[in-house]
Amino acid sequence: MNKTQTQAVKDFFSKNNTFVIVQADNPDGDSLTSALAIGRIIESLDKTAYQFCSVKIADYLSYIDDQSTVSSQFPPDFDASIIVDASAKVLFENLEKSRKFGLLAGKPCLVIDHHSNECDLEFATIVYQKTAVSASQLVAEISKIIGAKLDLTTKELITIGILSDSLGLVSEATDSAAVRLIADYIDDGVSLAKLDNLRRETYRKSxxxxxxxxxxxxxxxxxxxxxxxxxxxxxxxxxxxxxxxxxxxxxxxxxxxxxxxxxxxxxxxxxxxxxxxxxxxxxxxxxxxxxxxxxxxxxxxxxxxxxxxxxxxxxxxxxxxxxxxxxxxxxx
CATH class of the missing domain: 3.10.310.30 (Diaminopimelate Epimerase; Chain A, domain 1)
Structure with missing residues (x-):
């Protein structure tokens, strides 16, 4: 990302006060944690973040902090939108059917995605898309760009997202940057044992x-x-x-x-x-x-x-x- 794009990201967060954070129709661990993490970052800046997903978050993700804040009701008013872990229009069929895409198109929109497909969301004003093991890792990068300080819960969310998409840091896409980031978060108090225990409890089956x-x-x-x-x-x-x-x-x-x-x-x-x-x-x-x-x-x-x-x-x-x-x- 060049200086112009970096400044655009800074301006996006400084010039807007109310944000809607949007996940695709089939949310997973990384999309949920990246959405919740960027939402907490926004709130740490004394701004408002609404969480939206057109489908119910799966029960197996219920161990993740703040997941209950995600709503299937689109907020009545917002200044800007953030789309996480997706940049392909086909992944937002429900949103398109409900004609909510039109509401996004008229306002600033930041797309945060780590997939390799070309972004085809015409209304996106800033596309933060680069190779990474997870979208949550990119959220951590954005927090540094805008100078936001992360609390422990936000670091836990980012850690869960990275572990989710990297299959526990063993996928081929796992890079040293992701490992270093989690190591730093462990030094700051994140407990992998605690997060894994919470995950295992919700994976118990009837x-x-x-x-x-x-x-x-x-x-x-x-x-x-x-x-x-x-x-x-x-x-x-x-x-x-x-x-x-x-x-x-x-x-x-x-x-x-x-x-x-x-x-x-x-x-x-x-x-x-x-x-x-x-x-x-x-x-x-x-x-x-x-x-x-x-x-x-x-x-x-x-x-x-x-x-x-x-x-x-x-x-x-x-x-x-x-x-x-x-x-x-x-x-x-």
Missing amino acids: PEIIKYKAKLLDRIEYWADGQVSTVVIPWNEIQTYSNEYNPSMLVIEEMRQAIGVNLAVAFKIYPDRITAKLRSNYGIRVCDKIAEKFGGGGHPYASGFKIKGRNTDVKELTDKVIVEYLRLIKDD
């Missing part, structure tokens, strides 16, 4: 969810000589179990840990669309490319996409994903 997980594991299918594993989750199961736990997240890690598997894909069947969550093993950097083929995006080892429409055949979609995977593997 007997019903354990039984359902067993059914999902039994439904896993293997393709391409065992290199690709898939599971299909129908709408009635999404309705029944999603409030307690995201069905795809129950099994996708086990799916990719099977011997011989390189890519795991969980399909969820909604009345008007199919979504896919992709995870790959180390060295198989294909998830983002496969997702982009179908209009989605993400990271080399974790990504997702959705196909709109009521008549999409999941078997045909599976075949197409496998073909794209095999093409990418062959090219590599």
Whole structure:
């Protein structure tokens, strides 16, 4: 970021007093913590921050401080907006349907994102987008630019975001800057043991969810000589179990840990669309490319996409994903 852009970020925070912080339609640990962290930074400047997300924050993230402040109701008035952990319009379908994009377009907007896709949000006035393991890491950088002092809770939020997207600092995208930042925060009082214990408590599952997980594991299918594993989750199961736990997240890690598997894909069947969550093993950097083929995006080892429409055949979609995977593997 050059001096002009740095000054633009400083001006964005100094010249506006009321902000709405927006997450994409499918929030995860990093998007939630980066939103909450930037909100606390704004409040430390004696300004007002509203938290908005069009969907309910998942129960498995309930251990994160301040998550209850996120609302699905758009604030009546604000000076500027901040979009975190996303820069692709396709990730804001609900916001677009509600015509709230128009409210963002007329005011200053800062986008904070660590994904590699080009930002296509035409109304964004400042795009803070660079390579990093998480959006939370970029929030920490912005706090330094504007001279904000972080309290312990804000440092804990940033730490959770980095740990979430780096899979505990072991992902290929983890860099020394992220490790140094967490080390500094540990010196300042952040306890990794405390944060991990809180996370584990919310990951505890009811007997019903354990039984359902067993059914999902039994439904896993293997393709391409065992290199690709898939599971299909129908709408009635999404309705029944999603409030307690995201069905795809129950099994996708086990799916990719099977011997011989390189890519795991969980399909969820909604009345008007199919979504896919992709995870790959180390060295198989294909998830983002496969997702982009179908209009989605993400990271080399974790990504997702959705196909709109009521008549999409999941078997045909599976075949197409496998073909794209095999093409990418062959090219590599």
